[in-house]
Amino acid sequence: MRRLIRSVSRRVTATDRGAAAAGQAAGVQEDPAEAPLHAGLDVMANPVLLVRAASLRIVYANAAAEASFAVSRKSMREMALPELFGPSEELAGMIESVRTRQFDVRRQDVVLQRALQEPSHAHVVVGVLEATADTVLVEVLPNEQKVRSEREERILDLTSANKELIRNLAHEIKNPLGGIRGAAQLLEFELPERGLREYTQVIIKESDRLQTLVDRLLEPHRHPHIVSELNIHEVLERVRLVVLAEFPNGLEIVRDYDASLPDLRGDKEQLIQAVLNIVHNAAQALADRIAAGDAQIVLRTRVARQVTIAKRLFKLALDLHIIDNGPGIPEDIRERIFYPLVSGKDGGSGLGLTLAQTFVQQHEGLIECESRPGCTDFRILLPLH
Template sequence: MEAELDLLSIAVLLVDRAGIVRRANAAAETTFDLSRRLLEGHAARSLFVQSVQIDELLAGVPADGEFPQRRLLMAVRRSLREPLPVVVIAGPAAAEGLALVLEVFDPGVVGRVMREDRRADISETNRRLLRNLAHEIRNPLGGIRGAAQLLESELSGADQREYTRVIISEADRLQSLLDRVLAPGGGRRGPRVVEAINIHEVCERVRSVILAEHPVGLAVVRDYDASIPEIQADREQLIQVLLNVVRNAAQALAARIAQGDAQIVLRTRIARQVTFARFHCPLALDLRVIDNGPGVSEEIRERVFDPLVSGREGGSGLGLALAQGYIEDNGGMIDFETEPGRTEFRILLPIDRAPSETMG
């Protein structure tokens, strides 16, 4: 049962008839700001500001242990911190010797999970619409290119053929864009290959590519935690994710690169007790890409991961959409914060769970 409880993203306490916590899951450690060792054996009433409500719940448990669920608005006591408002759902415990199951919801976490689920649904809908649109465009585009080639063969003047070359060049560019949209895996050909990956090798590869593209005016700073263990993920997808995010940052830094003071920081850390949309993870990789650019414009902040949304002229708007899809394929999540002078993209990936296990 402990292993199953630890997969839940919400805090769960199993309480006996004496009011003592007998089991606590991993998420409860984060919610109550206490280790499992301290939670188990603790009086449940002392964990909440409204301790009387716990007393009333225990007093109302009938001899057969069956009673309807109750929903309570309470607050969790936390040492040296303000109480945390929570929603508690109390129900009967089926196991012998236990009286209550307390499911404790942090409204902030619940809200974030709901936003992630909603964004994932919107993203999937957008991807389907985009693929359908790409199929509809592909055949007429081929006809336009073919007609332009035929027209070019009939033209004698170089100045006239210049116009047909523009048509052919733009048709080829759109065809390349459609190929990326329609390719298996959303741009990566072939099946996913999950393997053990050193994230710093991925960072170094991307760093070398970006510095080759911008040899002057841009500093790509390493801020690595060398203790981070290998993660299970698709190497090529992670390289593409990080390359898309860092390249976007570099493009946003064009003015500062010209001034010579542009900076991108690649930061890796361990994150503990992370709640993903579908599960709770004791350890996760926390990868940040931080730049000192102008920030993401307010007009596109809510849609920055949508296909065909770009903050710069001539951008395809596919880089971050593909990055989000790849991160979700690997059981993780991506988000960002931005303000003038600083934009920070955060990528979270599970360390101790394989992607195949997280996707269900």
Template sequence: MPVDSYDAIPRFAALDLLSTLVVVVDDKGAVVFANAALESAMGMSRRMLEGGEFAQHLSDPSLLRSGLGAAHGQGYAAMSFDTGLQRAVQESLFVHVTVTAIEHSELKLIELWVLEQQARQDREERLVEQAQANKELVRNLAHEIKNPLGGIRGAAQLLEMDLETKELREYTQVIIHEADRLQSLVDRLLAPHRHPHQLVDLNIHEVCERVRSLVLLEYPQGLKIRRDYDISIPEFKGDRAQLIQALLNIVQNAAQVLSEKLDNGDAEITLRTRVVRQVTIGRQRHRLALELHVIDNGPGVPDHIKERIFYPLVTGRDGGSGLGLPLAQTFVQRHHGLIECESMPGRTDFRILIPLP
């Protein structure tokens, strides 16, 4: 029995909440319902799509037609294939298509995943897993270093008391100094795990302004930090100190790699805030999220460390500790968020995502 498309809308209205492109077709492949994400991607309204054969909008219509025929004749559960999605104005999208039979109905649910989007979700998932593994490794390693380090320093101090000449005491001073330097490094590695998560209502632009003022005090000449804020972003629960430190680490890193442009007076960093909808972070779907970009016009992240910049002790600068970005990632993940980076010569973009209520 044919299904009236307008009667079907309330039944499938929840599909409008998804960012996945979704269409429901009858047993002949005619569109019964198309969700808002599909409307937006194709540049066509739901009313224009309904009643027409959906296969006509694919680069290879035969894939969907044969799949629907097999489903009707053999009662299979699901099938999938890759093809192109033709659009009204823009170029076609390469998509992964999944066709699922709806139980107790002749209708079929078709989901279309933009392959670039799928690759992005996979990358986000790897970043979350990588950061968690790094956090455990660093914490365990720091504890293993901390205990013998105290013994080395104490032994050097006792030895120094028994030495009679200044020349010999200089050697123990070197041991003590280096032990203190390593202790400072260990303290920084353990810092995220020592302080409780203190949540307060905060405005992300207060965090941005605080970081902006601190960095401009450090670099008063040659650096511009531009604001591009969406002032409609609501307040959310967060740890003010941790988010300030996370953003400060990223902005300071950006300023440090702009040394040549600082001398020329054309170093520039942009702080941009936006709200994004229907975001997936580590398999968790969020209706709204804060998107904070830190964009600089520097030389870009060196190719040989692009995939490892959030690993502890990995740095592209002489004298860098390699701790700023891993700590920033840890602090943002404590807010159920994520930091990503896209970089090329002349433009590096660190993107912070944090779910909003």
């Protein structure tokens, strides 16, 4: 990076000396960042921008930037950096620290929020050009795949650990529960006063509630995996009807289906349960918008190609998105939503998303989530064999 910056700086100095002299004679101040010396930057694979540090105005973009950001270079030269990437205190802070020479080069992973697009993860390198103190070079290295791979590995490790923990814990709980319930029933028969039996009933009912919770924890491991050919849109339509029956007013479920999707092999009931858990959670999170009459859930299906799941490459995969316009997942639990017993709503069991992830992983797939206020997007990837 430093060699690149010095090389560009030397070119700016050498080329602009003659041009600047001619420009000054004509009363025109030449912009060194606009000189025709950046052909070397155009052959770089990563997007590179030259930015005025004080105003954050983009004065140059290479061909890779044009292709990556889907904005013409001419348009970018009329934009400020926040217009391209959205307001970013991290990026502005990097540029300011380089401009004031606190650092020669800054590197940092940042999240770039472009208008009308999902947030993207990138490793950004910012360096000052030695010959032009107010111009910084910004190189953007997309690391979406790296971030996704690391997140996927964490989810798989977490799910595997949770599976063993849940199974062992559930079995340890079941035996004493049975003893507590049985003892409460025997005690109830021995009590002389009927009024005292309400206490034993509390013990029995709470034991039953805990037994139901344990059964739900063990559910994915009890039933056989029944595989058959199925159409994912039949699954989504079943879920849609169930949820709309519970929320008939104020909620719109938009179908954005790719009709060309092939059938997949899977357990239909498990997939219905997995999708239903997510959609039902979304509907409950939309309570305020349902009351206002503008709640919306989008069910979107697409084909994804050359997808890596659990370090395995699949030529084709189902790319299913469940998107709602609710308040978003609270930040304090956003990284833990697939943990057992973690819930963002009062009275929730915290098992819905855990079970959904388990069911999907039994189909060699994965559930991911991106959330911010106004948009929560659960993405289910399932291989199409």
